[in-house]
Amino acid sequence: MSLRTRNYIKSHIFIAPPGAGKTAFKNKKPGLSIDPEESIDWRLMDSRYTLYQQRALRNHPEVILEHELDWPTVWTREVLPRLRAALVLRKNIIMGMIAPSSAEIVSRFLKEFQKDTTLILPDEELHFQQVWNDKVKRLKTWGPQLRGWQHTFWLRLLLLGLATDLGLKIVKKPKFPKVYPNYRVGLAAREATHGNQKKFVEVFFGRWAELNKNEEIVAMHVETGFDKNGIYLKCDKTSKACGRKMHNCKLITHLKKDVYGNDLTAWIAQDKLRIPKRGQKNALIFFAGTLAPFHHGHLDALNSAKAFLESKGWNVVGGYASVFKKINDRRIDDIYSIFGSVEHRSSMLQLGTMRSDWLMADFPTQHVLRSSRLEQGDHPMQFLAKRLRKCGALSSEIPITTFWVNGKDAYMDSGFFKDFARHTDSDKLNPLRILIIDNRIGKDAWTRKRLAVAAPNLLPFIARHKLHQSNPTSATAVRNALKTSNRKELKQLVGLPLVESYLMGLMHTQAIRQVVTRKKGFK
Structure with missing residues (x-):
């Protein structure tokens, strides 16, 4: 089957206040841009995420003020997945739904795209005249149908302040960025078709855009759900198209194959893979953990692991990171209830690896210390190269060694790693090795002395690398910063703007839930 290709656009973000012409700009070149707010059913958002008590809603049914909505939750659950769809598809993003209560979260998100974000800000008088002279817009931005987040004047000031603080480019009339050829969406995310018309792309693991x-x-x-025949999707009923003829919300969609004809359940990211070299030592990097949350320390350690292997003559063709599906009950405290779900942790991993040119997020995993999986040949580490070979991303003839990267404080299960040593070279095409990163002061379960007692047969198959971090961090330190609401520390410790934005969205949501009496229907 021929691979589907289309023009590649380096995603550019345009932000604009109401009446600035962003819709007209978007419609000049259909198919090049996505407005993440355009598909959202905002009446449903008012109903689902409103924060006012019933009395206020009864007394003022025609007025919906900005602070009525739980904007952090709207951002995390509804806007961000649509933004991610645009980024995966390499489309321009055109947006304006930035409210005071989501400004901090959006600011941290845009920090990642400072060089690729533009504020559209028309001449003030012409802008106001255009809005005022439109009878429909006048009522929504100045009159009795006013929604607080649409107020033209203060939204201009809000966006101008945001652009000034982040150093964004400000223009009166925007231009579309350059178009580049041949970008394959299905290598970066699962992509499938249903029938002759419907296309689907996975934006976060388990969340799809039609x-x-x-x-x-x-x-x-x-x-x-999924089975051997494919996966099953159900509409979340948050879009304007829901319940209309253009879309059937009640239909369960069954997707069987991706756009390349491969099984969707066996899909693996390939967009950052390098070509294995014949006659050289080729390697893959495998990393898995709780990752609650994923932060720059994880990324630094993995980048260091790659550099170390390359210094030893290895050609690192790619790397994959996964979160554990479940968190050990002994490690759970109140803070985990906010972001400890596998959905949140895997979403942060996907966001945190977006800018890397070699590291890719893989599906959540579990049972990495179970010997029976080694015996069956389906341990996540063993299965990595096999999945890539099965879909044709790697040659079926060139050996690829998979290195399991761990920190020196990783749990040493002597029984499992004795079994692991026996399987290191059992598959000549897919040898297995371990690389320990010494990146912090503290407990070291992987010294040669301890290994000589716990798993002596593992010693020939393990390597160590010492990493000196100028800005040391840990997931524990990040969680402590969240507990104390220390924004400065959070920024330093996370070090990844997209992950930081996601965490702040969840923390804002938690704060709202603690102090606001929830209206019936609020989730």
Whole structure:
């Protein structure tokens, strides 16, 4: 089957206040941009995420003020997945739904895209005249139908302040960025078609966007299950198209193959893979952990592992990181209830690896210390190269050694690693090795002295590398910063703006839930 290709766009973000012409700009070149707010059913958002008590809603049914909505939750659950769809599809993003209560979260998100974000800000008088002279817009931005987040004047000030603080480019009339050829979406995310019209792309693991012919978002879906024949999707009923003829919310969509004809359940990211070299030592890097949350320390350690292997003559063709599906009960405290779900942790991993040119997020995993999986040949580490060979991403003839990267404080299960040593070279095409990163002061379970007692047969198959970090961090330190609401420490310790934005969204949501009496229907 021929691979589907299309023009590649380096995603550029345009932000603009109401009446600045962002819709007209978007419509000049259909198919090149996505407005993440355009597909959202905002009436449903008012109903689902409103924070006012019933009395206030009864007394003022025609007025919906900005601070009525739980904007942090709206951002994390509804806006961010649509933004991620645009980034995966390499589309321009055109947006304006930035409210005071989400400004901090959005600011941290845009920090990652400072050089690729533009504020559209028309001449003030012309802008106001355009809005005022439009009878429909006047009522929504100045009059009795006012929604607080649409107020033209203060939204101009809000966006101008945001752009000034981040150093964004400000223009009166925007231009589309350059178009580049041949970008394959399905290598970076699962992509599938259903029938002759419907296209689907996975934006976060288990969360899918349904697209129209211009690859604009029609609706959002959640994965409800899978079997040997494919996966099943159900509409989450948050889009304007829901309940209309252009979209059937009640239909369970069954997707069997991706756009390349491969099984969706065996999919693996390939967009950052390098070509294995014949006659050289080729390596893959495997990393898995709780990752609650993923932070720059993890990324630094993995980058250091790659550099170390390359210094030893290895050609590192790619790396994969996964979160554990479950967290050990002994490690759970109140803070985990906010972001400890596998959905949140895997989403942060996907966001945190977006800018890396070699590291890719893989599906959540479990049972990495179970010997029976080694015996069956389906341990996540063993299965990595096999999945890549099966879909044709790696040659079926060139050996690829997989290095399992761990910190020196990783749990040493002597029984498992004795068994692991026996399987290191059992598959000549897919040898297994371990690389320990010494990146912090503290307990070291992997010294040669301890290994000589716990798993002596593992010694020939293990390497160590010492990493000196100028800005040391840990997931524990990040969680402590979250507990104390220390924004300065959080920024330093996380070090990844997209992950930081996601965490702040969850923490804002938690703060709102603690102090606001929830209206019936609020989730």
